[in-house]
Amino acid sequence: MESIDIGKYRGIVVLTGAGVSAASGIRTFRGKDGLWNDATIARLSDIGTFRTEPLEVWKFWSAARAISAAAGPNAAHRALAALEKRLRPDQRLTLITQNVDGLHRRAGSANVIEYHGSVHRSRCSNGRCGLESFADSAVYETEVPACPLCGSPLRPDIVFFGEMIPPDLERAARAALDACDLFIAAGTSGTVHPANGFVRHARDAGARTVLVNLEELEDGSPQFMEIHRGKAEELLPLLLGASGQEGRPPTSPRRP
Ligand SMILES: [Zn+2]
Structure with missing residues:
Protein backbone atom coordinates (compact mmCIF):
# COMPACT_ATOMS: atom_id res chain seq x y z
CA MET A 1 0.00 0.00 0.00
CA GLY A 25 -9.62 -4.23 23.81
CA ILE A 26 -12.29 -1.58 24.18
CA ARG A 27 -14.91 -3.72 22.50
CA THR A 28 -14.14 -6.90 24.38
CA PHE A 29 -16.93 -6.21 26.85
CA ARG A 30 -19.41 -6.19 24.00
CA GLY A 31 -20.72 -8.88 21.70
CA LYS A 32 -22.18 -12.26 22.49
CA ASP A 33 -19.28 -13.28 24.74
CA GLY A 34 -19.16 -9.91 26.46
CA LEU A 35 -20.52 -8.79 29.78
CA TRP A 36 -23.38 -6.91 28.15
CA ASN A 37 -25.20 -7.53 24.91
CA ASP A 38 -25.75 -4.82 22.31
CA ALA A 39 -29.38 -4.29 23.30
CA THR A 40 -28.38 -3.70 26.92
CA ILE A 41 -25.60 -1.33 25.87
CA ALA A 42 -28.06 0.60 23.72
CA ARG A 43 -30.54 0.82 26.59
CA LEU A 44 -27.85 2.00 29.04
CA SER A 45 -26.65 4.59 26.51
CA ASP A 46 -30.04 6.26 26.20
CA ILE A 47 -30.90 9.54 27.90
CA GLY A 48 -34.34 8.17 28.72
CA THR A 49 -32.79 5.33 30.73
CA PHE A 50 -30.55 7.77 32.59
CA ARG A 51 -33.62 9.71 33.70
CA THR A 52 -35.39 6.62 35.06
CA GLU A 53 -32.50 4.33 36.10
CA PRO A 54 -29.46 6.55 36.65
CA LEU A 55 -27.68 4.05 38.89
CA GLU A 56 -27.94 1.27 36.28
CA VAL A 57 -26.52 3.67 33.70
CA TRP A 58 -23.72 4.72 36.05
CA LYS A 59 -22.81 1.09 36.81
CA PHE A 60 -22.34 0.42 33.11
CA TRP A 61 -20.45 3.63 32.36
CA SER A 62 -18.30 3.19 35.47
CA ALA A 63 -17.25 -0.19 34.07
CA ALA A 64 -16.64 1.35 30.65
CA ARG A 65 -14.56 4.04 32.37
CA ALA A 66 -12.47 1.41 34.13
CA ILE A 67 -12.03 -0.66 30.95
CA SER A 68 -10.95 2.44 29.02
CA ALA A 69 -8.52 3.48 31.76
CA ALA A 70 -6.96 0.00 31.78
CA ALA A 71 -6.62 -0.07 27.99
CA GLY A 72 -3.78 1.59 26.13
CA GLY A 117 -17.92 13.11 24.73
CA SER A 118 -15.54 11.28 27.04
CA VAL A 119 -16.14 8.55 29.55
CA HIS A 120 -13.38 10.11 31.65
CA ARG A 121 -15.39 13.24 32.41
CA SER A 122 -18.55 13.88 34.41
CA ARG A 123 -20.90 16.83 34.42
CA CYS A 124 -24.13 18.00 36.00
CA SER A 125 -27.35 16.69 34.48
CA ASN A 126 -29.01 20.06 35.13
CA GLY A 127 -28.43 22.17 32.02
CA ARG A 128 -28.85 25.42 33.96
CA CYS A 129 -26.21 24.52 36.56
CA GLY A 130 -22.86 26.31 36.38
CA LEU A 131 -20.74 23.25 37.19
CA GLU A 132 -18.11 22.73 34.49
CA SER A 133 -17.46 19.31 33.02
CA PHE A 134 -14.60 17.80 35.00
CA ALA A 135 -12.11 14.93 34.75
CA ASP A 136 -13.46 12.04 36.80
CA SER A 137 -11.96 8.59 37.33
CA ALA A 138 -14.43 7.61 40.05
CA VAL A 139 -16.54 4.47 39.79
CA TYR A 140 -20.16 4.81 40.91
CA GLU A 141 -21.73 1.45 41.67
CA THR A 142 -23.81 1.96 44.79
CA GLU A 143 -25.05 5.52 44.58
CA VAL A 144 -25.73 8.11 41.92
CA PRO A 145 -23.27 10.97 42.49
CA ALA A 146 -24.79 14.38 43.21
CA CYS A 147 -23.66 17.74 41.85
CA PRO A 148 -21.78 19.70 44.53
CA LEU A 149 -23.41 22.94 43.35
CA CYS A 150 -27.07 22.09 42.83
CA GLY A 151 -27.57 18.53 44.05
CA SER A 152 -28.83 17.21 40.71
CA PRO A 153 -27.47 13.83 39.59
CA LEU A 154 -24.08 13.95 37.94
CA ARG A 155 -23.84 12.15 34.61
CA PRO A 156 -21.08 10.85 32.37
CA ASP A 157 -20.05 13.61 29.94
CA ILE A 158 -21.00 11.59 26.90
CA VAL A 159 -23.65 12.15 24.26
CA PHE A 160 -26.42 9.68 25.02
CA PHE A 161 -28.73 8.31 22.36
CA GLY A 162 -31.55 10.79 22.08
CA GLU A 163 -29.29 13.80 22.63
ZN1 LIG B 1 -25.42 21.05 39.23
Missing part, protein backbone atom coordinates in the same frame (compact mmCIF):
# COMPACT_ATOMS: atom_id res chain seq x y z
CA GLU A 2 1.29 3.40 -0.93
CA SER A 3 1.31 5.96 1.83
CA ILE A 4 -0.47 9.28 1.42
CA ASP A 5 1.82 12.20 0.58
CA ILE A 6 0.73 14.19 3.62
CA GLY A 7 2.90 17.15 2.60
CA LYS A 8 0.42 17.95 -0.17
CA TYR A 9 -2.44 18.67 2.21
CA ARG A 10 -3.17 21.53 4.57
CA GLY A 11 -6.55 20.76 6.05
CA ILE A 12 -6.54 17.16 7.20
CA VAL A 13 -9.60 15.76 8.95
CA VAL A 14 -9.63 12.24 10.35
CA LEU A 15 -12.82 10.70 11.74
CA THR A 16 -12.32 7.65 13.94
CA GLY A 17 -14.84 5.12 15.19
CA ALA A 18 -14.97 1.96 17.27
CA GLY A 19 -12.73 0.00 14.89
CA VAL A 20 -9.78 2.20 15.86
CA SER A 21 -10.07 1.16 19.50
CA ALA A 22 -10.83 -2.52 18.84
CA ALA A 23 -7.16 -3.53 19.12
CA SER A 24 -7.02 -1.81 22.50
CA PRO A 73 -3.47 3.36 22.78
CA ASN A 74 -2.61 1.09 19.85
CA ALA A 75 -0.68 1.68 16.62
CA ALA A 76 -3.64 3.51 15.03
CA HIS A 77 -3.79 6.06 17.86
CA ARG A 78 -0.02 6.44 17.82
CA ALA A 79 0.16 6.93 14.05
CA LEU A 80 -2.38 9.78 14.27
CA ALA A 81 -0.57 11.41 17.19
CA ALA A 82 2.75 11.14 15.32
CA LEU A 83 1.17 12.65 12.20
CA GLU A 84 0.00 15.71 14.09
CA LYS A 85 3.48 16.26 15.53
CA ARG A 86 5.26 16.18 12.20
CA LEU A 87 3.00 18.62 10.32
CA ARG A 88 4.30 21.95 9.05
CA PRO A 89 2.94 25.11 10.71
CA ASP A 90 0.67 25.71 7.70
CA GLN A 91 -0.90 22.27 8.03
CA ARG A 92 -3.61 21.30 10.47
CA LEU A 93 -4.93 17.94 11.56
CA THR A 94 -8.35 17.83 13.16
CA LEU A 95 -9.14 14.49 14.71
CA ILE A 96 -12.86 13.91 15.22
CA THR A 97 -13.58 10.80 17.21
CA GLN A 98 -16.80 8.99 17.96
CA ASN A 99 -14.96 7.04 20.64
CA VAL A 100 -15.46 8.05 24.26
CA ASP A 101 -12.43 6.14 25.57
CA GLY A 102 -9.97 9.05 25.57
CA LEU A 103 -7.26 6.98 23.86
CA HIS A 104 -6.38 9.60 21.22
CA ARG A 105 -5.48 12.14 23.87
CA ARG A 106 -3.55 9.54 25.82
CA ALA A 107 -1.58 8.73 22.66
CA GLY A 108 -0.61 12.41 22.47
CA SER A 109 -3.08 13.86 19.96
CA ALA A 110 -3.86 17.48 20.86
CA ASN A 111 -6.43 18.75 18.37
CA VAL A 112 -9.17 16.22 19.14
CA ILE A 113 -12.90 16.78 18.89
CA GLU A 114 -14.50 14.20 21.16
CA TYR A 115 -17.72 14.22 19.20
CA HIS A 116 -19.58 11.89 21.55
CA MET A 164 -27.85 16.38 20.27
CA ILE A 165 -24.13 16.78 19.64
CA PRO A 166 -23.06 19.84 21.69
CA PRO A 167 -23.26 22.85 19.33
CA ASP A 168 -19.65 23.94 19.91
CA LEU A 169 -18.38 20.50 18.87
CA GLU A 170 -20.66 20.44 15.84
CA ARG A 171 -19.41 23.89 14.80
CA ALA A 172 -15.77 22.90 15.25
CA ALA A 173 -16.28 19.76 13.15
CA ARG A 174 -18.06 21.70 10.38
CA ALA A 175 -15.34 24.37 10.33
CA ALA A 176 -12.62 21.74 9.96
CA LEU A 177 -14.55 20.06 7.12
CA ASP A 178 -15.04 23.41 5.35
CA ALA A 179 -11.25 23.78 5.17
CA CYS A 180 -10.58 20.11 4.45
CA ASP A 181 -8.50 18.86 1.52
CA LEU A 182 -7.89 15.36 2.90
CA PHE A 183 -10.58 13.42 4.76
CA ILE A 184 -9.96 9.99 6.24
CA ALA A 185 -12.61 7.94 8.04
CA ALA A 186 -11.17 5.00 9.98
CA GLY A 187 -12.77 2.22 11.95
CA THR A 188 -16.27 3.40 11.18
CA SER A 189 -18.79 2.48 8.55
CA GLY A 190 -18.76 5.03 5.76
CA THR A 191 -22.50 4.84 5.25
CA VAL A 192 -23.90 5.78 8.66
CA HIS A 193 -24.09 9.03 10.56
CA PRO A 194 -21.89 10.97 11.08
CA ALA A 195 -19.38 9.55 8.56
CA ASN A 196 -21.79 9.74 5.62
CA GLY A 197 -22.52 13.41 6.24
CA PHE A 198 -18.89 14.26 6.95
CA VAL A 199 -17.60 12.65 3.77
CA ARG A 200 -20.19 14.49 1.70
CA HIS A 201 -19.17 17.75 3.38
CA ALA A 202 -15.50 16.97 2.67
CA ARG A 203 -16.26 16.16 -0.98
CA ASP A 204 -18.11 19.46 -1.33
CA ALA A 205 -15.01 21.19 0.05
CA GLY A 206 -12.95 19.47 -2.67
CA ALA A 207 -11.17 16.99 -0.42
CA ARG A 208 -9.62 13.64 -1.25
CA THR A 209 -11.69 11.11 0.70
CA VAL A 210 -10.36 7.85 2.11
CA LEU A 211 -12.10 5.10 4.09
CA VAL A 212 -10.25 2.56 6.23
CA ASN A 213 -12.55 -0.07 7.67
CA LEU A 214 -12.57 -3.77 8.41
CA GLU A 215 -16.12 -4.46 7.38
CA GLU A 216 -17.19 -4.60 3.79
CA LEU A 217 -19.62 -1.93 2.68
CA GLU A 218 -22.90 -3.47 1.62
CA ASP A 219 -23.85 -0.82 -0.88
CA GLY A 220 -20.48 0.81 -1.35
CA SER A 221 -19.95 4.43 -0.49
CA PRO A 222 -19.59 6.54 -3.62
CA GLN A 223 -18.46 9.55 -1.62
CA PHE A 224 -15.19 7.81 -0.76
CA MET A 225 -12.59 7.93 -3.53
CA GLU A 226 -10.51 5.20 -1.92
CA ILE A 227 -11.56 2.35 0.33
CA HIS A 228 -9.00 0.25 2.19
CA ARG A 229 -10.35 -2.84 3.91
CA GLY A 230 -8.45 -3.95 6.97
CA LYS A 231 -7.58 -3.21 10.56
CA ALA A 232 -7.04 0.44 11.44
CA GLU A 233 -4.00 -0.36 13.60
CA GLU A 234 -2.35 -2.01 10.59
CA LEU A 235 -3.48 0.27 7.76
CA LEU A 236 -3.29 3.75 9.33
CA PRO A 237 0.46 3.54 10.12
CA LEU A 238 1.07 2.45 6.50
CA LEU A 239 -1.20 5.07 4.95
CA LEU A 240 0.17 7.86 7.11
CA GLY A 241 3.74 6.84 6.48
CA ALA A 242 4.54 6.18 10.12
CA SER A 243 5.33 2.91 11.82
CA GLY A 244 3.17 3.83 14.80
CA GLN A 245 5.55 1.87 16.96
CA GLU A 246 6.79 3.15 20.28
CA GLY A 247 10.49 3.71 20.55
CA ARG A 248 10.80 4.66 16.91
CA PRO A 249 13.33 7.47 16.38
CA PRO A 250 11.65 10.82 15.72
CA THR A 251 11.27 11.73 12.07
CA SER A 252 12.79 14.97 10.88
CA PRO A 253 10.23 17.66 10.04
CA ARG A 254 9.23 17.83 6.42
CA ARG A 255 10.13 20.89 4.41
CA PRO A 256 7.66 22.44 2.00
Whole structure:
Protein backbone atom coordinates (compact mmCIF):
# COMPACT_ATOMS: atom_id res chain seq x y z
CA MET A 1 0.00 0.00 0.00
CA GLU A 2 1.29 3.40 -0.93
CA SER A 3 1.31 5.96 1.83
CA ILE A 4 -0.47 9.28 1.42
CA ASP A 5 1.82 12.20 0.58
CA ILE A 6 0.73 14.19 3.62
CA GLY A 7 2.90 17.15 2.60
CA LYS A 8 0.42 17.95 -0.17
CA TYR A 9 -2.44 18.67 2.21
CA ARG A 10 -3.17 21.53 4.57
CA GLY A 11 -6.55 20.76 6.05
CA ILE A 12 -6.54 17.16 7.20
CA VAL A 13 -9.60 15.76 8.95
CA VAL A 14 -9.63 12.24 10.35
CA LEU A 15 -12.82 10.70 11.74
CA THR A 16 -12.32 7.65 13.94
CA GLY A 17 -14.84 5.12 15.19
CA ALA A 18 -14.97 1.96 17.27
CA GLY A 19 -12.73 0.00 14.89
CA VAL A 20 -9.78 2.20 15.86
CA SER A 21 -10.07 1.16 19.50
CA ALA A 22 -10.83 -2.52 18.84
CA ALA A 23 -7.16 -3.53 19.12
CA SER A 24 -7.02 -1.81 22.50
CA GLY A 25 -9.62 -4.23 23.81
CA ILE A 26 -12.29 -1.58 24.18
CA ARG A 27 -14.91 -3.72 22.50
CA THR A 28 -14.14 -6.90 24.38
CA PHE A 29 -16.93 -6.21 26.85
CA ARG A 30 -19.41 -6.19 24.00
CA GLY A 31 -20.72 -8.88 21.70
CA LYS A 32 -22.18 -12.26 22.49
CA ASP A 33 -19.28 -13.28 24.74
CA GLY A 34 -19.16 -9.91 26.46
CA LEU A 35 -20.52 -8.79 29.78
CA TRP A 36 -23.38 -6.91 28.15
CA ASN A 37 -25.20 -7.53 24.91
CA ASP A 38 -25.75 -4.82 22.31
CA ALA A 39 -29.38 -4.29 23.30
CA THR A 40 -28.38 -3.70 26.92
CA ILE A 41 -25.60 -1.33 25.87
CA ALA A 42 -28.06 0.60 23.72
CA ARG A 43 -30.54 0.82 26.59
CA LEU A 44 -27.85 2.00 29.04
CA SER A 45 -26.65 4.59 26.51
CA ASP A 46 -30.04 6.26 26.20
CA ILE A 47 -30.90 9.54 27.90
CA GLY A 48 -34.34 8.17 28.72
CA THR A 49 -32.79 5.33 30.73
CA PHE A 50 -30.55 7.77 32.59
CA ARG A 51 -33.62 9.71 33.70
CA THR A 52 -35.39 6.62 35.06
CA GLU A 53 -32.50 4.33 36.10
CA PRO A 54 -29.46 6.55 36.65
CA LEU A 55 -27.68 4.05 38.89
CA GLU A 56 -27.94 1.27 36.28
CA VAL A 57 -26.52 3.67 33.70
CA TRP A 58 -23.72 4.72 36.05
CA LYS A 59 -22.81 1.09 36.81
CA PHE A 60 -22.34 0.42 33.11
CA TRP A 61 -20.45 3.63 32.36
CA SER A 62 -18.30 3.19 35.47
CA ALA A 63 -17.25 -0.19 34.07
CA ALA A 64 -16.64 1.35 30.65
CA ARG A 65 -14.56 4.04 32.37
CA ALA A 66 -12.47 1.41 34.13
CA ILE A 67 -12.03 -0.66 30.95
CA SER A 68 -10.95 2.44 29.02
CA ALA A 69 -8.52 3.48 31.76
CA ALA A 70 -6.96 0.00 31.78
CA ALA A 71 -6.62 -0.07 27.99
CA GLY A 72 -3.78 1.59 26.13
CA PRO A 73 -3.47 3.36 22.78
CA ASN A 74 -2.61 1.09 19.85
CA ALA A 75 -0.68 1.68 16.62
CA ALA A 76 -3.64 3.51 15.03
CA HIS A 77 -3.79 6.06 17.86
CA ARG A 78 -0.02 6.44 17.82
CA ALA A 79 0.16 6.93 14.05
CA LEU A 80 -2.38 9.78 14.27
CA ALA A 81 -0.57 11.41 17.19
CA ALA A 82 2.75 11.14 15.32
CA LEU A 83 1.17 12.65 12.20
CA GLU A 84 0.00 15.71 14.09
CA LYS A 85 3.48 16.26 15.53
CA ARG A 86 5.26 16.18 12.20
CA LEU A 87 3.00 18.62 10.32
CA ARG A 88 4.30 21.95 9.05
CA PRO A 89 2.94 25.11 10.71
CA ASP A 90 0.67 25.71 7.70
CA GLN A 91 -0.90 22.27 8.03
CA ARG A 92 -3.61 21.30 10.47
CA LEU A 93 -4.93 17.94 11.56
CA THR A 94 -8.35 17.83 13.16
CA LEU A 95 -9.14 14.49 14.71
CA ILE A 96 -12.86 13.91 15.22
CA THR A 97 -13.58 10.80 17.21
CA GLN A 98 -16.80 8.99 17.96
CA ASN A 99 -14.96 7.04 20.64
CA VAL A 100 -15.46 8.05 24.26
CA ASP A 101 -12.43 6.14 25.57
CA GLY A 102 -9.97 9.05 25.57
CA LEU A 103 -7.26 6.98 23.86
CA HIS A 104 -6.38 9.60 21.22
CA ARG A 105 -5.48 12.14 23.87
CA ARG A 106 -3.55 9.54 25.82
CA ALA A 107 -1.58 8.73 22.66
CA GLY A 108 -0.61 12.41 22.47
CA SER A 109 -3.08 13.86 19.96
CA ALA A 110 -3.86 17.48 20.86
CA ASN A 111 -6.43 18.75 18.37
CA VAL A 112 -9.17 16.22 19.14
CA ILE A 113 -12.90 16.78 18.89
CA GLU A 114 -14.50 14.20 21.16
CA TYR A 115 -17.72 14.22 19.20
CA HIS A 116 -19.58 11.89 21.55
CA GLY A 117 -17.92 13.11 24.73
CA SER A 118 -15.54 11.28 27.04
CA VAL A 119 -16.14 8.55 29.55
CA HIS A 120 -13.38 10.11 31.65
CA ARG A 121 -15.39 13.24 32.41
CA SER A 122 -18.55 13.88 34.41
CA ARG A 123 -20.90 16.83 34.42
CA CYS A 124 -24.13 18.00 36.00
CA SER A 125 -27.35 16.69 34.48
CA ASN A 126 -29.01 20.06 35.13
CA GLY A 127 -28.43 22.17 32.02
CA ARG A 128 -28.85 25.42 33.96
CA CYS A 129 -26.21 24.52 36.56
CA GLY A 130 -22.86 26.31 36.38
CA LEU A 131 -20.74 23.25 37.19
CA GLU A 132 -18.11 22.73 34.49
CA SER A 133 -17.46 19.31 33.02
CA PHE A 134 -14.60 17.80 35.00
CA ALA A 135 -12.11 14.93 34.75
CA ASP A 136 -13.46 12.04 36.80
CA SER A 137 -11.96 8.59 37.33
CA ALA A 138 -14.43 7.61 40.05
CA VAL A 139 -16.54 4.47 39.79
CA TYR A 140 -20.16 4.81 40.91
CA GLU A 141 -21.73 1.45 41.67
CA THR A 142 -23.81 1.96 44.79
CA GLU A 143 -25.05 5.52 44.58
CA VAL A 144 -25.73 8.11 41.92
CA PRO A 145 -23.27 10.97 42.49
CA ALA A 146 -24.79 14.38 43.21
CA CYS A 147 -23.66 17.74 41.85
CA PRO A 148 -21.78 19.70 44.53
CA LEU A 149 -23.41 22.94 43.35
CA CYS A 150 -27.07 22.09 42.83
CA GLY A 151 -27.57 18.53 44.05
CA SER A 152 -28.83 17.21 40.71
CA PRO A 153 -27.47 13.83 39.59
CA LEU A 154 -24.08 13.95 37.94
CA ARG A 155 -23.84 12.15 34.61
CA PRO A 156 -21.08 10.85 32.37
CA ASP A 157 -20.05 13.61 29.94
CA ILE A 158 -21.00 11.59 26.90
CA VAL A 159 -23.65 12.15 24.26
CA PHE A 160 -26.42 9.68 25.02
CA PHE A 161 -28.73 8.31 22.36
CA GLY A 162 -31.55 10.79 22.08
CA GLU A 163 -29.29 13.80 22.63
CA MET A 164 -27.85 16.38 20.27
CA ILE A 165 -24.13 16.78 19.64
CA PRO A 166 -23.06 19.84 21.69
CA PRO A 167 -23.26 22.85 19.33
CA ASP A 168 -19.65 23.94 19.91
CA LEU A 169 -18.38 20.50 18.87
CA GLU A 170 -20.66 20.44 15.84
CA ARG A 171 -19.41 23.89 14.80
CA ALA A 172 -15.77 22.90 15.25
CA ALA A 173 -16.28 19.76 13.15
CA ARG A 174 -18.06 21.70 10.38
CA ALA A 175 -15.34 24.37 10.33
CA ALA A 176 -12.62 21.74 9.96
CA LEU A 177 -14.55 20.06 7.12
CA ASP A 178 -15.04 23.41 5.35
CA ALA A 179 -11.25 23.78 5.17
CA CYS A 180 -10.58 20.11 4.45
CA ASP A 181 -8.50 18.86 1.52
CA LEU A 182 -7.89 15.36 2.90
CA PHE A 183 -10.58 13.42 4.76
CA ILE A 184 -9.96 9.99 6.24
CA ALA A 185 -12.61 7.94 8.04
CA ALA A 186 -11.17 5.00 9.98
CA GLY A 187 -12.77 2.22 11.95
CA THR A 188 -16.27 3.40 11.18
CA SER A 189 -18.79 2.48 8.55
CA GLY A 190 -18.76 5.03 5.76
CA THR A 191 -22.50 4.84 5.25
CA VAL A 192 -23.90 5.78 8.66
CA HIS A 193 -24.09 9.03 10.56
CA PRO A 194 -21.89 10.97 11.08
CA ALA A 195 -19.38 9.55 8.56
CA ASN A 196 -21.79 9.74 5.62
CA GLY A 197 -22.52 13.41 6.24
CA PHE A 198 -18.89 14.26 6.95
CA VAL A 199 -17.60 12.65 3.77
CA ARG A 200 -20.19 14.49 1.70
CA HIS A 201 -19.17 17.75 3.38
CA ALA A 202 -15.50 16.97 2.67
CA ARG A 203 -16.26 16.16 -0.98
CA ASP A 204 -18.11 19.46 -1.33
CA ALA A 205 -15.01 21.19 0.05
CA GLY A 206 -12.95 19.47 -2.67
CA ALA A 207 -11.17 16.99 -0.42
CA ARG A 208 -9.62 13.64 -1.25
CA THR A 209 -11.69 11.11 0.70
CA VAL A 210 -10.36 7.85 2.11
CA LEU A 211 -12.10 5.10 4.09
CA VAL A 212 -10.25 2.56 6.23
CA ASN A 213 -12.55 -0.07 7.67
CA LEU A 214 -12.57 -3.77 8.41
CA GLU A 215 -16.12 -4.46 7.38
CA GLU A 216 -17.19 -4.60 3.79
CA LEU A 217 -19.62 -1.93 2.68
CA GLU A 218 -22.90 -3.47 1.62
CA ASP A 219 -23.85 -0.82 -0.88
CA GLY A 220 -20.48 0.81 -1.35
CA SER A 221 -19.95 4.43 -0.49
CA PRO A 222 -19.59 6.54 -3.62
CA GLN A 223 -18.46 9.55 -1.62
CA PHE A 224 -15.19 7.81 -0.76
CA MET A 225 -12.59 7.93 -3.53
CA GLU A 226 -10.51 5.20 -1.92
CA ILE A 227 -11.56 2.35 0.33
CA HIS A 228 -9.00 0.25 2.19
CA ARG A 229 -10.35 -2.84 3.91
CA GLY A 230 -8.45 -3.95 6.97
CA LYS A 231 -7.58 -3.21 10.56
CA ALA A 232 -7.04 0.44 11.44
CA GLU A 233 -4.00 -0.36 13.60
CA GLU A 234 -2.35 -2.01 10.59
CA LEU A 235 -3.48 0.27 7.76
CA LEU A 236 -3.29 3.75 9.33
CA PRO A 237 0.46 3.54 10.12
CA LEU A 238 1.07 2.45 6.50
CA LEU A 239 -1.20 5.07 4.95
CA LEU A 240 0.17 7.86 7.11
CA GLY A 241 3.74 6.84 6.48
CA ALA A 242 4.54 6.18 10.12
CA SER A 243 5.33 2.91 11.82
CA GLY A 244 3.17 3.83 14.80
CA GLN A 245 5.55 1.87 16.96
CA GLU A 246 6.79 3.15 20.28
CA GLY A 247 10.49 3.71 20.55
CA ARG A 248 10.80 4.66 16.91
CA PRO A 249 13.33 7.47 16.38
CA PRO A 250 11.65 10.82 15.72
CA THR A 251 11.27 11.73 12.07
CA SER A 252 12.79 14.97 10.88
CA PRO A 253 10.23 17.66 10.04
CA ARG A 254 9.23 17.83 6.42
CA ARG A 255 10.13 20.89 4.41
CA PRO A 256 7.66 22.44 2.00
ZN1 LIG B 1 -25.42 21.05 39.23
